[in-house]
Amino acid sequence: MVKIVIDKGNSSIKFGVFDKYTLLTVDYASHDDQSSLIKAIRQFHPEAAIVSSVVAHDDFTEIQKHISRCLVMDSRTPLPFSSLYKTPETIGIDRLAAVAGAQSLYPDASLMIIDAGTAITYEILLDGKTYIGGNIAPGLEMRFKALNTFTSKLPMVSKLENHAFRAFLPMKPLLQE
Ligand SMILES: Nc1ncnc2c1ncn2[C@@H]1O[C@H](COP(=O)(O)OP(=O)(O)O)[C@@H](O)[C@H]1O
Numbered sequence: 001m002v003k004i005v006i007d008k009g010n011s012s013i014k015f016g017v018f019d020k021y022t023l024l025t026v027d028y029a030s031h032d033d034q035s036s037l038i039k040a041i042r043q044f045h046p047e048a049a050i051v052s053s054v055v056a057h058d059d060f061t062e063i064q065k066h067i068s069r070c071l072v073m074d075s076r077t078p079l080p081f082s083s084l085y086k087t088p089e090t091i092g093i094d095r096l097a098a099v100a101g102a103q104s105l106y107p108d109a110s111l112m113i114i115d116a117g118t119a120i121t122y123e124i125l126l127d128g129k130t131y132i133g134g135n136i137a138p139g140l141e142m143r144f145k146a147l148n149t150f151t152s153k154l155p156m157v158s159k160l161e162n163h164a165f166r167a168f169l170p171m172k173p174l175l176q177e
């Protein structure tokens with residue numbers, strides 16, 4: 001079955017189309033112009049979509065118009081690990097999606113998952129079983145702007161002409177008996 005996985009972040013929309021576990025295409029769209037997303041849906045005809053969004057009051061009707069089986073992740077979506085996060089209703093669902101993705105790659109490992117987007121988030125998963133929370137830090141562009149704004153001498157550096165990057169890093173167990 002062909003599926004599309006959509007990540008609506010604060011800066012942009014990223015998506016991947018999968019046939020089972022094979023990635024057929026990956027691309028991104030802006031929030032104002034979602035034509036590349038619609039084009040991919042028309043090209044690959046995914047039967048189902050899963051969407052993670054951190055955009056407040058987001059609207060999924062355009063996606064749902066094309067794909068009737070559309071799961072929008074929220075704090076009630078079942079995940080294959082438990083969470084010790086104290087306020088599950090306020091966590092950015094992209095953070096849990098990143099943990100789920102990393103856990104499927106390294107099922108029993110203790111992991112730190114780093115997602116460098118508008119913000120840089122660090123998540124800790126123990127033994128593939130327990131998400132204990134993480135940390136939110138400013139993203140690269142925010143750091144550039146902050147260093148320029150709050151210092152006298154540092155210039156505003158422009159970002160490299162490249163796209164967003166993501167990293168899932170396996171680590172040795174963080175807590176030893
Ligand atoms: N080449 C780059 N140089 C510096 N920063 C970058 C670069 N590419 C992406 N970024 C950072 O990534 C952010 C956009 O990544 P993206 O994955 O679209 O974020 P989000 O998931 O929040 O929508 C930018 O705000 C910027 O901080």
Ligand SMILES: CC(C)(COP(=O)(O)O)[C@@H](O)C(=O)NCCC(=O)O
Nearest residue numbers: 009010054090091092117118119136
């Ligand atoms: C931390 C985030 C801003 C990251 O968003 P992104 O950089 O991926 O656009 C997002 O996950 C969010 O809005 N979180 C809500 C607060 C929380 O996770 O505790």
